[in-house]
Amino acid sequence: MATLLVAIALFLILFDWNYLRGPIGRFASAKTGREIVLAGDLKVHAFSLKPSATVQGIRIGNPKWAGPGQTADIASLDVQVKLLPLFVGQVVLLNLQLDQAKVDLLRDRQGRATWDFSNGKKTNKPFKMPPIRRFVINDGHLKITDQKRRLVLNGEVNATEKMGQTGRGFLMTGDGSLNGNKFLLRVQGGPLLNVDTHKPYPFDADIRSGATRVTAKGAIPKPFDLGEFYMDTTAQGPDLSDLYDLTGVALPNTPPYKLHGRLSREGHLYKIDGLGGRVGDSDLSGFISVETGEERPI
Numbered sequence: 257m258a259t260l261l262v263a264i265a266l267f268l269i270l271f272d273w274n275y276l277r278g279p280i281g282r283f284a285s286a287k288t289g290r291e292i293v294l295a296g297d298l299k300v301h302a303f304s305l306k307p308s309a310t311v312q313g314i315r316i317g318n319p320k321w322a323g324p325g326q327t328a329d330i331a332s333l334d335v336q337v338k339l340l341p342l343f344v345g346q347v348v349l350l351n352l353q354l355d356q357a358k359v360d361l362l363r364d365r366q367g368r369a370t371w372d373f374s375n376g377k378k379t380n381k382p383f384k385m386p387p388i389r390r391f392v393i394n395d396g397h398l399k400i401t402d403q404k405r406r407l408v409l410n411g412e413v414n415a416t417e418k419m420g421q422t423g424r425g426f427l428m429t430g431d432g433s434l435n436g437n438k439f440l441l442r443v444q445g446g447p448l449l450n451v452d453t454h455k456p457y458p459f460d461a462d463i464r465s466g467a468t469r470v471t472a473k474g475a476i477p478k479p480f481d482l483g484e485f486y487m488d489t490t491a492q493g494p495d496l497s498d499l500y501d502l503t504g505v506a507l508p509n510t511p512p513y514k515l516h517g518r519l520s521r522e523g524h525l526y527k528i529d530g531l532g533g534r535v536g537d538s539d540l541s542g543f544i545s546v547e548t549g550e551e552r553p554i
Contacts, residue, residue: 273300273309288373290327291317306350308336318370322362327370331356347386353394357413360399367404385480391415391448398430405501408432409439415448425449426459435501437466451479461487465501468493472519486520489528496535505546511536517544524548 277294284292296312316328336351363369396413411430425447432439445459456475463470474487491499492514496507515533519526528544 273298288316289375290319291315293317296332305339306336307339308334308351310334318362319368321368322364322370325360326358327360329358330354349386349388349391351390351392352388353390353392354396355394356396357393358397358399361401363402363404365403384483387451387453387480388448389451391451398428400432405504406433406435407439407501408434409441411441434465437468437501438464440464448479453478453480455479459487463502466493466498468498468502470499470502474519483523484521486518488516489519490514490516513540515540 274297277298280298281292281294293315294311294313295315297310298312299310301308311333312331314328314330314333315326318325318327332353332355334351334353335349338348338350341348361369361371393413393415398409398411398413400407400409400411402408409430409432411428413428415426426443426445428441428443430439430441440463442462443459444461445457448457451457456477457479458475459473461470461472468491470489470491472487472489474485474489476482476485478484492512493499494512496510496513499505499507513533513535515531515535517528517531519528521527524547526546526548531544532539532541534540
């Protein structure tokens with residue numbers, strides 16, 4: 257038995273994992289319905305309670321309806337997980353690092369999206385990632401083309417371990433156009449290092465579309481679980497109806513406005529507490545609650 261264990265250990269240590277690039281790519285392609293290629297070196301350290309892998313040259317193609325091109329092109333990906341939780345169906349990422357990742361996302365007028373890997377299976381569950389203890393993004397580039405919202409965004413994403421001159425470790429900036437108006441985006445947060453899944457992750461956001469501006473300062477109570485968040489928000493602009501381009505919620509035409517409130521999400525429930533401000537010459541205050549994700553009654 258000891259000889260067998262030693263032989264297995266030597267195999268895992270000395271095996272050239274590049275032989276599996278093709279089979280892994282074909283398996284992933286079959287599961288996702290799009291071409292996935294591992295073009296560079298594949299290095300795996302499997303003989304550990306914290307196995308890790310480094311993959312270079314990952315290309316994720318578009319679904320057929322989107323035409324030729326890549327949804328993602330990643331120069332290098334490093335990942336490390338805890339082994340034991342995998343046996344009970346839990347994924348705990350100790351490290352996730354992406355270098356020079358280029359992501360090109362598209363949603364067409366019919367609502368089909370290249371970031372949808374569900375193969376047509378509908379789900380109302382909010383987006384949730386497994387917990388990540390160390391998350392680093394170096395020189396990330398993001399392009400979003402949303403034909404339904406008439407949005408084109410070109411952005412840069414970086415998540416560093418150290419606090420930079422801005423005092424933040426995560427920074428996403430972008431510019432483009434939204435329904436014919438100039439669009440600017442800036443989202444920043446703390447370093448994604450030693451993230452505690454039970455400690456809220458703070459963030460700031462500043463979004464501008466033409467003369468409309470939305471600023472927010474809030475937190476995600478459980479990092480990487482976007483099904484819950486809260487933020488103190490201020491919105492101002494010439495007409496409330498212009499917020500449709502940002503939110504997808506149809507609002508009436510109004511005079512110039514400036515409003516503030518605390519926006520929160522708990523699953524499918526969205527709330528705005530402490531809503532106040534002015535619309536034209538009128539003061540406005542109140543509370544808004546919206547439940548989403550359920551079918552409308554007939």
